[in-house]
């Protein structure tokens with residue numbers, strides 16, 4: 634792997650620190666007890682970081698999101714780790730009845746509300762629900778919105794704790810039979826040299842990006858997911874990459890569409 638690609642990481646890391654440090658320091662100075670709550674500090678950092686990166690990342694992934702989300706999201710749509718709610722911009726009103734934005738970082742909720750409203754989804758008319766639990770909290774999801782037709786995960790499975798367990802539990806308990814999981818994630822590279830750098834940088838990167846790991850083979854976990862009896866959970870599925878994405882990309886992406894057995 635070229636060293637310029639391997640160290641390109643440091644540029645984004647520096648931007649993330651520059652964007653988040655002033656606001657985070659201000660929050661800690663006005664409430665020093667935050668120092669005893671590192672998870673909360675991490676969420677504050679991420680709210681600034683995502684404010685800097687979200688629109689650019691969304692713009693770069695527009696084509697793949699249209700082919701994935703606009704094409705296949707239908708019915709009741711659960712967006713795990715909704716961030717600023719960009720998924721709402723890709724939902725087709727003719728096919729989607731409700732947008733459920735699950736986002737544990739409540740600092741991002743005003744942005745979700747604004748983005749969803751501009752895309753025609755509002756809490757007032759019942760077309761938008763915002764959940765503040767994690768994706769692993771299937772009880773809260775089920776008791777609030779019930780089973781869903783579509784689960785969307787965009788750049789989220791890199792951050793959540795126990796992703797393999799969360800994916801299989803969400804699909805087993807929350808996704809309707811015949812429902813669809815749509816994902817777009819950065820994942821562990823199939824190239825050993827790139828994967829080595831991803832593993833090296835992950836401990837540093839996750840500090841700035843709320844636990845985000847560069848080295849998770851999420852695409853393989855989804856592909857091979859089984860139910861508790863050891864049976865396949867997918868009726869069909871396929872995955873694909875981003876056209877023109879360099880092989881040396883530290884954030885090597887995969888998109889996938891998987892249909893749950895009926």
Ligand SMILES: C[S@@+](CC[C@H](N)C(=O)[O-])C[C@H]1O[C@@H](n2cnc3c(N)ncnc32)[C@H](O)[C@@H]1O
Nearest residue numbers: 713714715716719738767768787788789792793
């Ligand atoms: C990189 S952002 C992606 C946001 C959005 N999906 C997008 O593409 O614009 C990852 C998001 O996952 C959220 N997240 C972190 N832990 C989570 C969990 N346990 N369950 C669901 N979302 C989580 C973070 O708060 C963050 O908003």
